[in-house]
Structure formats: C-alpha cells, structure tokens
Amino acid sequence: MRLLTHNMLSSNIKGVVNGFPLRIEAEKVVEKTVEMNGEFLKKMFEKIDWKAFVDASWAMGYTELPEEADSSMLDSDEFLNRFHHALLELHLEEGALVCPETGRRFPVNKGIPNMLLHEDEV
Amino acid sequence: MASYKELPRTAQIRLVSSHQEVYEPCDDSFALVDALLADRNNLLEHHPTLCMEIGCGSGYVITSLALILGQEASGINYIATDINPHAVKVTRETLEAHGVGAELIVTDIASGLEERLTGLVDVMVVNPPYVPTPEDEVGVHGITSSWAGGENGRSVIDRILPVADRLLSEKGWLYMVTLTANNPSEICNQMRKKGYASKIVVQRSTEEESLHIIKFWRDLDKEVNESDQSASGFIGSLFALGPLLSYWRGTTSKQKQQK
Numbered sequence: 001m002r003l004l005t006h007n008m009l010s011s012n013i014k015g016v017v018n019g020f021p022l023r024i025e026a027e028k029v030v031e032k033t034v035e036m037n038g039e040f041l042k043k044m045f046e047k048i049d050w051k052a053f054v055d056a057s058w059a060m061g062y063t064e065l066p067e068e069a070d071s072s073m074l075d076s077d078e079f080l081n082r083f084h085h086a087l088l089e090l091h092l093e094e095g096a097l098v099c100p101e102t103g104r105r106f107p108v109n110k111g112i113p114n115m116l117l118h119e120d121e122v
Numbered sequence: 123m124a125s126y127k128e129l130p131r132t133a134q135i136r137l138v139s140s141h142q143e144v145y146e147p148c149d150d151s152f153a154l155v156d157a158l159l160a161d162r163n164n165l166l167e168h169h170p171t172l173c174m175e176i177g178c179g180s181g182y183v184i185t186s187l188a189l190i191l192g193q194e195a196s197g198i199n200y201i202a203t204d205i206n207p208h209a210v211k212v213t214r215e216t217l218e219a220h221g222v223g224a225e226l227i228v229t230d231i232a233s234g235l236e237e238r239l240t241g242l243v244d245v246m247v248v249n250p251p252y253v254p255t256p257e258d259e260v261g262v263h264g265i266t267s268s269w270a271g272g273e274n275g276r277s278v279i280d281r282i283l284p285v286a287d288r289l290l291s292e293k294g295w296l297y298m299v300t301l302t303a304n305n306p307s308e309i310c311n312q313m314r315k316k317g318y319a320s321k322i323v324v325q326r327s328t329e330e331e332s333l334h335i336i337k338f339w340r341d342l343d344k345e346v347n348e349s350d351q352s353a354s355g356f357i358g359s360l361f362a363l364g365p366l367l368s369y370w371r372g373t374t375s376k377q378k379q380q381k
C-alpha cells in the first residue's frame with residue numbers, strides 16, 4: 001500500500017465520525033522505484049491531506065518531507081522528488097492501519113489492507 | 123525502451139494466477155477487456171489519473187487496463203478492490219507476473235474509500251456478480267460471491283452504482299458488464315436520473331447468456347428532469363438495436379406482470 005492510498009482511506013466502522021487518517025503501524029516497508037510524472041504529482045498535491053501524509057511518511061521511516069507545503073513548492077525539483085518518493089515509492093508491506101477513533105486494527109498483509117468489517121461493525 | 127513495445131497489450135491467460143475460490147477470467151471478463159480495447163483511443167485521449175476496478179477477481183481486467191494505458195510514467199495510478207481476500211492476493215500475483223502494479227484493498231465495494239476518493243476516479247471498470255440467484259446467496263464467502271447477484275442479478279449492481287456516482291470525477295467513465303436478465307435499459311434509466319449518458323460498447327451472446335458492456339459518462343449539458351424521462355424516446359435513441367430492444371421491453375413487461 002502506497003501513502004497515496006493511505007491518504008484516501010478512512011475507517012469505515014459504523015458510527016465512527018473521525019475515521020481519518022488511519023494510524024500506520026509499520027512492520028515492513030519496501031521501496032520500489034517508479035518513473036516520476038510531474039503532472040500527476042501536481043494533480044495529486046491538491047487532493048492530498050498534507051498533515052496526514054507527513055505523519056504517515058514518518059510512520060514509514062521517511063522524514064524528508066516538510067511539515068507544511070504549498071503549491072509554489074511544486075516548482076522545486078527537490079521537493080517534487082521527495083513528494084514522489086513518499087507518495088508512490090514507499091509501500092507498507094506488512095503492518096496495520098489503526099482507526100483513530102476506536103483503535104480497531106485493520107491488518108495489512110503482502111501490501112494489501114483488509115478493510116472488511118465484523119458483523120457488529122457494519 | 124525496446125522492451126516496452128514488446129509488452130502484451132492485454133493480460134495473458136498463461137500469466138494470470140488462480141485459486142480455487144477465485145473467479146477465473148471468462149467470457150464476461152474478455153468482453154469487458156474487449157470493450158476497453160475498442161475504446162482504447164478514447165481512453166488514451168481521456169488522460170485518466172486514477173483508474174479503479176471494483177471486484178477484481180483474478181486481476182485479468184485491471185492488469186489489462188494497466189497494460190493498455192500505461193503506468194506511473196503515464197501519470198496513472200490504479201486501485202482495485204474485492205470482497206474476497208483470495209481474489210486480491212491472486213490479483214497481486216497476476217499484476218506482478220505482467221510487471222505492472224495497482225493498489226489493492228480487500229473491502230466491500232469501496233468501503234473506506236468513499237470519503238476521500240470522492241470525485242477522483244476517472245475510469246472505473248466493473249464486472250459485478252450479476253447472475254440472478256436467491257438473495258441469501260449474495261455476498262457469502264468465496265467463489266459464490268463472484269457470481270451470485272440476487273433478484274434479477276441486481277443486488278450488488280444496485281449497491282455499486284451510487285458508489286460509482288460518488289467516486290467518479292466530473293469527466294469520469296464507468297464500464298460495466300451486465301446481463302440481459304439485469305434489465306440494462308432500466309439500469310441506464312436509473313443512471314440517467316443521476317445525469318449519466320450511456321452506450322453499449324460491446325454486445326456478446328454466448329450459449330448461456332447475453333452480455334452487454336455499457337459505458338456511462340456524465341452528460342453535463344443535459345441535466346435531466348423527471349418529465350424528460352419518456353422511456354421510449356430515451357431507450358430508442360440509446361439502444362438503436364431493434365431485436366434486443368424489444369427483448370428488453372419484453373422482460374420489463376413480463377416482470378411487471380409478475381408483480
């Protein structure tokens with residue numbers, strides 16, 4: 001699971017109001033290099049919740065992102081490289097996503113989060 | 123770069139992984155991929171950023187889509203979900219065998235994504251469980267959930283449509299497999315009320331079933347009000363397919379009579 005996906009995921013348990021962002025418990029993080037596309041990054045920058053993204057990157061052991069960001073930074077290659085790396089190249093391979101409200105853990109195995117709910121959570 | 127050209131344009135069956143509890147690529151899967159190939163030029167010009175599949179099964183479709191449209195270098199990210207954890211694992215293996223990637227989530231339709239992914243999906247593909255079955259077979263574990271569609275095969279379809287409406291971007295397209303028994307003209311009417319135009323991209327009859335791959339897109343110029351819904355004019359223009367049309371109407375009226 002990429003941090004892009006983490007930024008789009010919320011706890012789906014019935015009754016939970018503040019289900020975003022899910023806290024990351026990282027057991028294994030892998031890096032996979034992919035080609036950079038500036039247009040993609042610019043589009044995604046507008047959609048990303050930056051605070052959640054930075055916190056998630058820390059949980060994944062990557063600490064190079066600025067705590068605050070605005071769109072003027074997209075002109076900097078250095079910023080784009082870091083943004084690209086954290087958004088698309090870091091993968092949570094094993095671990096869990098934790099609901100910020102209830103503490104319920106959603107396991108992540110082989111890079112795949114399991115968001116299926118128990119009967120009493122739907 | 124030379125090797126790029128040699129990539130297959132769609133997923134290869136011999137590289138598609140499998141599991142006894144996971145739906146194998148079948149006529150419906152092939153018809154959906156054929157629809158994507160038939161619409162390939164439009165899709166390329168569409169420049170999607172996020173593409174999504176609901177119910178990815180073996181991964182045959184999402185892998186083919188990634189091969190058709192390209193990956194990160196093209197600025198495209200893929201997301202696929204399935205309610206069956208085995209299916210998602212198999213999809214991962216199928217993607218890897220083809221050297222492509224997608225973000226995978228085990229979930230019911232798009233549960234967990236509906237808040238933050240709202241309005242972001244440019245292309246959605248769905249081959250839903252569409253076979254008419256008793257309602258209590260829907261959503262049970264394993265392979266049954268790959269085809270069991272409840273009454274008229276519509277149980278899961280009717281839950282997917284509002285989610286698709288929510289997740290699709292303004293320019294978003296949805297490609298969905300339907301069976302004649304699902305009453306596709308009624309599905310199109312329902313989507314029409316949400317502001318979508320539709321057309322059949324691929325139509326295919328096999329021994330057991332008649333499949334339609336329908337493409338939906340937001341028809342922004344034509345906000346629909348209820349009075350415009352004169353079904354005959356709408357269906358007539360939409361499906362300029364004589365025999366098929368009368369067959370659908372036939373089913374509709376038969377169902378009405380039954381009720």
Ligand SMILES: C[S@@+](CC[C@H](N)C(=O)[O-])C[C@H]1O[C@@H](n2cnc3c(N)ncnc32)[C@H](O)[C@@H]1O
Pocket residue numbers: 145146147148150151154176177178179180181182183203204205206209229230231232249250251252261267268269278
């Ligand atoms: C007809 S199969 C299609 C599989 C694959 N996309 C293909 O075309 O070969 C339908 C798939 O939808 C999945 N599915 C059924 N109900 C679902 C739900 N509520 N949410 C997500 N996936 C679901 C099934 O597990 C199955 O893999």
